[in-house]
Amino acid sequence: xxxxxxxxxxxxxxxxxxxxxxxxxxxxxxxxxxxxxxxxxxxxxxxxxxxxxxxxxxxxxxxxxxxxxxxxxxxxxxxxxxxxxxxxxxxxxxxxxxxxxxxxxxxxxxxxxxxxxxxxxxxxxxxxxxxxxxxxxxxxxxxxxxxxxxxxxxxxxxxxxxxxxxxxxxxxxxxxxxxxxxxxxxxxxxxxxxxxxxxxxxxxxxxxxxxxxxxxxxxxxxxxxxxxxxxxxxxxxxxxxxxxxxxxxxxxxxxxxxxxx
Numbered sequence: 001x002x003x004x005x006x007x008x009x010x011x012x013x014x015x016x017x018x019x020x021x022x023x024x025x026x027x028x029x030x031x032x033x034x035x036x037x038x039x040x041x042x043x044x045x046x047x048x049x050x051x052x053x054x055x056x057x058x059x060x061x062x063x064x065x066x067x068x069x070x071x072x073x074x075x076x077x078x079x080x081x082x083x084x085x086x087x088x089x090x091x092x093x094x095x096x097x098x099x100x101x102x103x104x105x106x107x108x109x110x111x112x113x114x115x116x117x118x119x120x121x122x123x124x125x126x127x128x129x130x131x132x133x134x135x136x137x138x139x140x141x142x143x144x145x146x147x148x149x150x151x152x153x154x155x156x157x158x159x160x161x162x163x164x165x166x167x168x169x170x171x172x173x174x175x176x177x178x179x180x181x182x183x184x185x186x187x188x189x190x191x192x193x194x195x196x197x198x199x200x201x202x203x204x205x206x207x208x209x210x211x212x213x214x215x216x217x218x219x220x221x222x223x224x225x226x227x228x229x230x231x232x233x234x235x236x237x238x239x240x241x242x243x244x245x246x247x248x249x250x251x252x253x254x255x256x257x258x259x260x261x
Contacts, residue, residue: 037078057093071112125187150194155218174237193227
């Protein structure tokens, strides 16, 4: 048996009309809402969003990234930041991160010119991470920044007493490239610049081997920078810092393209 209820109650009638009312209000907002960002301004600046946490999805893995996007306001008061978020969510997947970032730039630049996008991530390499930053626009070179931890043994104390005091060190590399760089290769080459590199899980015999490896290859902080430049001759800037184990200060060295030649 089918029971048919009559809508004699006034409240029920109002409930039946509610969807149409909501639809009408929504359409009214779309039609009447002023575009404040499009108000005129006498100074063009770059503006956008910074450090949006997202996931870059490749074919076989997913990697957390932080994305920043800026574009020119031109002669307008502001940029449409929701379009930046939409472009990120639409394009943040594929075989290569750089290709996705380029697509984000092209999407944003359709309505807001001079777009620049930056991705920051910790790229896994063996049991360590390569801190990586990629910055690019719709066209032109890709600006990379890398940072990797290592270990050094002091050549001076090694020469005097046969044992080089040891410390953790950090190497930073800035380089611009017309082509995409292989993060695995970058991590490998940067690791070669130290006396040795850290390993998380070590039993006592392996700890001893790690120490002997560093002692057989002592490096000043200056040596780290020189070794890095040998492997990345197109670098723009190289920095190294050793967290000294027998001093309260740290050791530091830097090279910039064109500054010391």
